Amino acid sequence: MGKFLSISWFLVLLRHTAICTAFRHVRRYDTLNYSLNLLHESMDWMDMFYDADAGYLYSLDAAALTHETRSSVWYASGLLARNEGDDAEQAIKIIQNVISGQHKNVSSQWFGDYQIYPEEPTVGTEQYPPKIYNSWDPNWRGFVGTTFVLMLEEFPELIPYDVQEYMLESLYNTSIGDSYRVGGVNDDNLYPAYSNPSIMRAFVTGWVGRRLNESNMTAAGEKDAKDVIALFTRANTLSEFNSGTYAGVSLYALTLWAKYMPGTSLMGQHGASMIKYTWTSLASLYNANLRNVAGPWDRSYGYDMNRYLSILALHMWTLIGKEKAPINAKPYAMGHKNDFAIGPLVAILAPFHNSLIDNSTLNSLISFPGTHTVETSAFSPPYDTYPRNITAWLSPHLTIGAESFSENVIGGPAKNPNSFNPAVVQWQRQDGSVGWLTLYAQVMELIAVAGEKTLNLTYPTGNSTSTFSFLVGTNSKAGKRDVSSWDDVEGVKVKVIGTVGPEYAVTFNGLVGGAGEPINEFEFWNFTYTMSAGSAEIPQVLLEFELI
Known part of the structure; x- marks a missing residue:
């Protein structure tokens, strides 16, 4: 030595x-x-x-x-x-x-x-x-x-x-x-x-x-x-x-x-x-x-x-x-x-x-200590108008974390929506691999609360043109290659309700094709929800998760 x-x-x-x-x-x-x-x-x-x-x-x-x-x-x-x-x-x-x-x-x-x-x-x-x-x-x-x-x-x-x-x-x-x-x-x-x-x-x-x-x-x-x-x-x-x-x-x-x-x-x-x-x-x-x-x-x-x-x-x-x-x-x-x-x-x-x-x-x-919640905050002036409020719910095979914020930029202090992930869900699939979902940052203000098997997201200053885009990781080798709905996502059942319209679009961002390129070298499926035309409601979605 x-x-x-x-x-x-x-x-x-x-x-x-x-x-x-x-x-x-x-x-x-x-x-x-x-x-x-x-x-x-x-x-x-x-x-x-x-x-x-x-x-x-x-x-x-x-x-x-x-x-x-x-x-x-x-x-x-x-x-x-x-x-x-x-x-x-x-x-x-x-x-x-x-x-x-x-x-x-x-x-x-x-x-x-x-x-x-x-x-x-x-x-x-x-x-x-x-x-x-x-x-x-x-x-x-x-x-x-x-x-x-x-x-x-x-x-x-x-x-x-x-x-x-x-x-x-x-x-x-x-x-x-x-x-x-x-x-x-x-x-x-x-x-x-x-x-x-x-x-x-x-x-x-x-x-x-x-x-x-x-x-x-x-x-x-x-x-x-x-x-x-x-x-x-x-x-x-x-x-x-x-x-x-x-x-x-x-x-x-x-x-x-x-x-x-x-x-x-x-x-x-x-x-x-x-x-x-x-x-x-x-x-x-x-x-x-x-x-x-x-x-x-x-x-x-x-x-x-x-x-x-x-x-x-x-x-x-x-x-x-x-x-x-x-x-x-x-x-x-x-x-x-x-x-x-x-x-x-x-x-x-x-x-x-x-x-x-x-x-x-x-x-x-x-070793995972057991199901628990986390509440904390972080502050990044001059971008934040108030400290970002952070909540997370962790269970043995499913974690949900989110932060509420009001900022003067889109994409967090780094001004980069590809790296700023204000709401994230991860779950363990049967083969031991990890499935994931993240909200793509598109707004300066978000109210986000992680709860037991739930993720509640609101755009307080949004309008009828607002959209929620959820990037969802590709399935494991054992899962479906093609995804057209939540039913095709491996390892988790997802229910979405809120003021958005019930229909959603699903596109693919891949290494050599699809609607766009990967982000940070990860391929993904993009689930996008829109508001009904002319809606006067505040944009809000509640996601509920069950492992399968």
Whole structure:
């Protein structure tokens, strides 16, 4: 094991082994081996994409042998953790390459950010105009910056002094560039409610300020953290609520707060408790039988965690093992597979992060505790006019979750109806697979209440032109291939009543045909209800569910 791990991380793992030993009277799983397993598997996969001549990973989307930046940095962290052969040498090569490609025009909005891929043209030229979240992604400052800090904290003995100085210079520039971000200005959306990059920006800025004795930078990090904490402590929930992907990123970033920031920092004071409360919320919504977190999901890249790779599931891998987590035996075959590249970071931090998780939470991830309801809320100003009210009903094989909201955008704070899922139903089919239904976001205001086997939805400001579109997952291999009514949906009986007309349209969105394309790589059937022509009633539907 000494050959596999750097000394600093090995000592951390030994300390955590002692912690696990202290809990032998309860059902605590082997975090040490699970973390190493995640590190091994994610690195084995990325090894296949590494171009040692270029010092970058090839694109994980196999984009004609171009390379990519963010996953290369994540891979470099894994190289330092693994530290076999010339791993450290290759990590240093990647670090130097990425920093050399950092955007250096101090007057540009993307100053201090990192290239999406090294072959791209210069951002801001006539032929390659700047487009936020396309030709440049401001969140990559946080992803790359936090990874650099983790490397400097965990593996300083493997990084030459001059490279450490180069990294600190890069971190200083990325912190300056991140200070350019103001929600609502220049198409930027970095408000405190944008949880995952807000938490990362606060950390990198505060850490760099302390490391370089830059008091203004330290203060800026504390101010960012204060704003994030104020939103969180209102209901002990992330504003970016219940996201399989971004709750995973937020937990990663909060672990950096808790592990590396001093007690004099708000981040050091609140990081651990925010991790605990976030896991308490997630565990209350998790159904271990379905291996899914019940809805609603503010930002989701899929509808069944067993079929798309979520960063939250990687955390769960380190807690309860791959076989019990919502991870396929071949993670790289899942939807949104590229996030497997963050595996080394999750694995490196897992011994510390997992020591903060209480046994009640852990047990909920292992076995479903029984039928129960959840009521909570989350708040994302300036998009929400009031906090989103969240209700969920969970039973052994059927979960229903929904949130009421009034917002000034369609598609949630991310303005993306394809990822915003305000009402979700999931059920277990006879073969053990998961069926699902989600309301496609089409309105700025929704009253949604999840109850025992029911989902009640109202558009308070709707009219006769309003429609309710329910995306329904395709059946299992044993189910019907063709769906024309609710009777053809496998595993559940659905009754729909309300002010909508009794007739509904059913269309298919498929990989190679149908009425449209899949969403987040998932095929689905679209059940659409409309109001009767000229109706003056408020649009409302009540769905009742029975497992069959």
